[in-house]
Amino acid sequence: MTEIPKAADADSVTEPASASTLLARYLHRQRETILDGQIAAGAHDDPDAVADMVVAARRARGALAAHRKTARTQPEVHRLIEELRWFGITVGSAHELRTQAAWLLAAADLLRPRYVRGPVRARISGYFADRTRPAWIAGRELLASPRFPAMVEDLMAEERLLRSTVVPGIDDVDNTAVLEALLERVRSRMRAVESARGEDTRDAAMHGLRKAIRRTRYYLESVDDVAPARNAQACQGLAAVQDLLGGHQDAAVAKHHLMQIAREAENAGESTFTYGLLLQREIDRAAQYSAALPSAYWQALRGARVMADVHLGSAAE
Incomplete structure (x- = not known):
């Protein structure tokens, strides 16, 4: 899995707190979390290690999508929003399946023995195992694919743009x-x-x-x-x-x-x-x-x- 070097934070105390600057700072924090999650996922090979990076992708996407004029009129912003959506779904799928499996197994364990009929735990465990492993393989392949660093680069480019100029649909609204x-x-x-x-x-x-x-x-x-x-x-x-x-x-x-x-x-x-x-x-x-x-x-x-x-x-x- 290729690690992407983190760029230094360009924040400074003299930077004006315009809407675009505030958004750039927010996107920077989410990008850092995404990169930290990539390292953790590679180190532990664990679907649960990606939980924070999936939330960070949602945060970045939600903050960008809130500026509807920009999202609608600037193709690069719209594409970045869609890439963040795709990323969150693909990388987070295995973690969500594991969470559901743990919840339903715990719920089954709370039942009195007379209410548990058949191989319930084995059936639930097998059902989710059949789905979690392929989902996690897809997530790992995504993190190792060129599409992931391209998304991070696009996020970094949007940060630079927000810091350097007035962005239509953000600073003029x-x-x-x-x-x-x-x-x-x-x-x-x-x-x-x-x-x-x-x-x-x-x-x-x-x-x-x-x-x-x-x-x-x-x-x-x-x-x-x-x-x-x-x-x-x-x-x-x-x-x-x-x-x-x-x-x-x-x-x-x-x-x-x-x-x-x-x-x-x-x-x-x-x-x-x-x-x-x-x-x-x-x-x-x-x-x-x-x-x-x-x-x-x-x-x-x-x-x-x-x-x-x-x-x-x-x-x-």
Whole structure:
């Protein structure tokens, strides 16, 4: 696996805190985390070693995508966003499968012995092993391929551009408008959750809201020099909702895996009773997260609205 040398951070105390400069600093931190993750993954050959670098890729992508005008009108930025998306999915897939396997095995262990019918642990372990190994091979191949350093180079080039010039769609746009657009996206996704009918539709709507919350949080992280204390509070509220929605998504994905595992067990002539119990557990877990959403959502939205007011005040000055 070829390691990519890290570039020195070009930050200085005299650098103006423009929107593009703040974004450049944020992208630099994420790039450093991605490179650290590459070293860790190569040293340990462990899918769990990539967790931080996958989150860093999401942070970089979310912060860039928040500037919708730039993402839409500049092909190189749009391409970088898509590369970061592809990277996160491919490299993080094995880690997510291992996390799901550990969760479902732990859930099976909590059942009373009389409720465990058939080779449940072996069936769950085998199901995920068949999927995790190929996913991790694909992730390692990606890290060793020319496409990975090309993505890092593109990220570095975007940092240099942001530090050296006014970037259309970032410095010439009021940051309040950026945040307001993000919050409107969040509100729209929440309305979709509230109007969703049917389990699958609601699961999809909750996942859509999670992505909108995540993008808003990462944008605020990228401009944390603006009222740092209030920014941290707003990000904390958004992170709480993101965690809640992440738990719901984990339950939704677990349901999908359990239905497939039950189908394999049925085809093998095994009892599916235990998988039904585990499936109901995930249905109940998703319902609990769904019930907790409204209060957490409104609290987080109030904090984000405060930041919009702070941005507006800064723009007026």
